[in-house]
Amino acid sequence: MREAAQQILNKGVHLHRPAAKPTMRDINPPPPNAAPSTPEPEAAPARGQAPNPATHPAEYAQDMLNRMGIKLDLQANLDRAIDLGSLHSPTSAPMPEGAQFIRSSYSNHAGMRNYKLYIPSSYHGQxxxxxxxxxxxxxNPDDFAAGTQMNQVAEEMGFFVAYPEQPANANHSKCWNWFNAIDxxxxxxxxSIIAGIARQVIDExxxxxxxxxxxxxxxxGAMAVIVGTLYPELFAAVGVHSGLPFASAQDLPSALSAMKRGAKSAGKAGDGSQPIIVFHGDSDTTVNPRNGEQVIEQRLHHHRGARPSVQSGAVPNGYRYTQTTHTKPDGTPLGEHWVVHGAGHAWSGGSASGSYTDAKGPDASREMLRFFSTVA
Known part of the structure; x- marks a missing residue:
C-alpha cells in the first residue's frame, strides 16, 4: 500500500503565473518500502475488483482515494507534475556582502542529513x-529559502537560519515523515536528527x-510541531505553516484522514508547551484548516487561563486575514493563529522565486521572527 501511496501523494507542481491563482497540491507521502522484486505482468483488474497494488499501483492508488472519498484525479495530477515539473526552479536573491549560506551535514544513530546554514553579514562573533x-x-533548502525569503528577514533581524534537507532516499517526495511512529x-x-543539527550549530x-x-x-510544519514537542528544552518556540498537530497520524489512512478532515484526537501534545505561531489558508484543500486550529488547541491545553484577542486586517491588493492572539493573564504571549482568507496551500507572503508561495497574504516569515523575538 505504501508503494502505491507514494505515487498518489507526490506533490503537484505550483506553477507561478502572476495573472492566475496557483493550483497547489501537497499531499505528504510516506517513504516507500524496500523495492519489491519485479512482478510478472498481470491483467487489469475486473470491474468492481480492487487493483493489485504491486502490479497496478496507480490504479490501486486511485481506487484507495475514491474509497476514502478524496476527489482527486490522480493520473491528471501526475501528468501535470510531469509536464510542468521542469518549469520552475528557485531563484536565489543576491546575498549581502559578508553573508554566507554554507552547506554542512549531521549524523547520528538515526541517519545523516545535509543542511544549509545562513549566516547574516552582521555576524562578527556575537x-x-x-x-x-x-x-x-x-x-530543498535553496528552494525553501528563496520562497520564504527567510534569509532576507534574518539578515535584517540578526538570526542564524538552518535548513535541514530531507533526501529522496528517506522519503520519495522529500517529505518529513511526520506520520511514522518512530518519527x-x-x-x-x-x-533526533533535526535536534542534533540545531545542537551542532550551537556547538559551532x-x-x-x-x-x-x-x-x-x-x-x-507537522514535523516542527513534533520536534518542538519532543525537545522543549532546546526550542523556545514553534512556527507552523499549513501543518498538523502532534502525532495526528500513525499510518497512511490516518494521515490522509487528518489532512482531509483534521486529526481525530489532538487534545494533548506531550511536554511541548512553548509559544507557537500558526499560519493556515482557509481555502487550503491539501491540509484542512481545521488542523491549524487543532495545533493551537494542543498548545493551549497546557494553559487553561489563556486569553484570546482577535483582530482582522488585509494586505493591500491581497488577502484578508484574522489574527487571534493568546496570552497568559499577565500578558505573556502563548500563541498566535493567523487564518488567511482565500489562501491555499502556500507560504503566505512568500516570493515566486521559490515553490508553494503566495505573495498576496501577510508575510509569514516576518511575523514568525517578530513573534519569536517577543517570547525570548
Missing part, C-alpha cells in the same frame, strides 16, 4: 538567535541558547 526551517514536500519519539528518527557558533526556534511548511 551571540545570535537560531531558527531551524523545515521545508515541505519536493522542496514521533524523542531520541529516535528524524526528530555562539548561538543564544534561549533563542532557538523551529518552523516549517506542510510536512515540515
Amino acid at each position: 551571540a545570535m538567535p537560531l531558527l531551524v526551517m523545515l521545508h515541505g514536500c519536493t522542496q 514521533q519519539q524523542r531520541g529516535q528518527g528524524e526528530p 557558533y555562539p548561538v543564544n541558547e534561549r533563542q532557538v526556534y523551529v518552523a516549517g511548511l506542510s510536512a515540515g
Whole structure:
C-alpha cells in the first residue's frame, strides 16, 4: 500500500503565473518500502475488483482515494507534475556582502542529513538567535529559502537560519515523515536528527541558547510541531505553516484522514508547551484548516487561563486575514493563529522565486521572527 501511496501523494507542481491563482497540491507521502522484486505482468483488474497494488499501483492508488472519498484525479495530477515539473526552479536573491549560506551535514544513530546554514553579514562573533526551517514536500533548502525569503528577514533581524534537507532516499517526495511512529519519539528518527543539527550549530557558533526556534511548511510544519514537542528544552518556540498537530497520524489512512478532515484526537501534545505561531489558508484543500486550529488547541491545553484577542486586517491588493492572539493573564504571549482568507496551500507572503508561495497574504516569515523575538 505504501508503494502505491507514494505515487498518489507526490506533490503537484505550483506553477507561478502572476495573472492566475496557483493550483497547489501537497499531499505528504510516506517513504516507500524496500523495492519489491519485479512482478510478472498481470491483467487489469475486473470491474468492481480492487487493483493489485504491486502490479497496478496507480490504479490501486486511485481506487484507495475514491474509497476514502478524496476527489482527486490522480493520473491528471501526475501528468501535470510531469509536464510542468521542469518549469520552475528557485531563484536565489543576491546575498549581502559578508553573508554566507554554507552547506554542512549531521549524523547520528538515526541517519545523516545535509543542511544549509545562513549566516547574516552582521555576524562578527556575537551571540545570535537560531531558527531551524523545515521545508515541505519536493522542496530543498535553496528552494525553501528563496520562497520564504527567510534569509532576507534574518539578515535584517540578526538570526542564524538552518535548513535541514530531507533526501529522496528517506522519503520519495522529500517529505518529513511526520506520520511514522518512530518519527514521533524523542531520541529516535528524524526528530533526533533535526535536534542534533540545531545542537551542532550551537556547538559551532555562539548561538543564544534561549533563542532557538523551529518552523516549517506542510510536512515540515507537522514535523516542527513534533520536534518542538519532543525537545522543549532546546526550542523556545514553534512556527507552523499549513501543518498538523502532534502525532495526528500513525499510518497512511490516518494521515490522509487528518489532512482531509483534521486529526481525530489532538487534545494533548506531550511536554511541548512553548509559544507557537500558526499560519493556515482557509481555502487550503491539501491540509484542512481545521488542523491549524487543532495545533493551537494542543498548545493551549497546557494553559487553561489563556486569553484570546482577535483582530482582522488585509494586505493591500491581497488577502484578508484574522489574527487571534493568546496570552497568559499577565500578558505573556502563548500563541498566535493567523487564518488567511482565500489562501491555499502556500507560504503566505512568500516570493515566486521559490515553490508553494503566495505573495498576496501577510508575510509569514516576518511575523514568525517578530513573534519569536517577543517570547525570548
